[in-house]
Amino acid sequence: MRVTIHQPNFFPWIPFFEKAADADVMVILTHCQWAKGGYQNRFKLADQWYTMPVVQGLQSIADKKYIDPAHAWRKIKGELPEYRDTLDQFDDCICGGLAVTNINIITRIRDLLGLRTAMAVDHRTDLAGSERLLDICLQHGAIEYISGPSGRDYLDVVLFNEHGIDVKFHRAQNKRAILEVL
Secondary structure: EEEEOOOOOOOOHHHHHHHHHOEEEEOOOOOOOOOOOOOOEEEOOEEEEEOOOOOOOEEEEHHHOOHHHHHHHHHHHHHOOHHHHHHOOOHHOOEEEEEHHHHHHHHHHHHHHOOOOOEEEEOOOOOHHHHHHHHHHHHHOOEEEEEHHHHHHHOOOHHHHHHOOOOEEOOOOOOOOHHOOO
16 A cells, blocks of 8 residues: 655645555645645745635644635636636635645545545644654555655654655656646
8 A cells, every 4th residue: 555645735736646646545634733834725826826815823734714715716716717617616625624625626636637546634643743644654554655755854764664664755747736737
């Protein structure tokens, strides 16, 4: 079983789905701290940011809420008329919860791309860092963990190897925004 784990970004770029395509299961990491300035509530297209404003505070991604998701979604669609038909396919994905909205979008994109990768969502735990990722991999019977390239900076590969899990680092093949290919 090949497992990859990623936070639920808002309209992730193509490498997110490349990594998912290489795995048997993608676990969406929601029970971690939301990071301001990250990709959980915004995406970039042609050097322009498109943002869904969130309620301020230090909630986890699972508990983070959008301020006025319907208004923000209409604004994004209005700013991207050339992608209107594509974006209309996601209207029913938008709700008040950041994690639920993003998981709905990710699932829809996975289906539109014809990927067969199973999706799962993490659970609350006191584990952190490599131990947390290892625990998720063990729960899913992983023999291989596919990390993003930044995992080289923090991942305890020896810990994974001690549990019989080989670690691979994904290299992005196509760095375009997902809307450019849908």
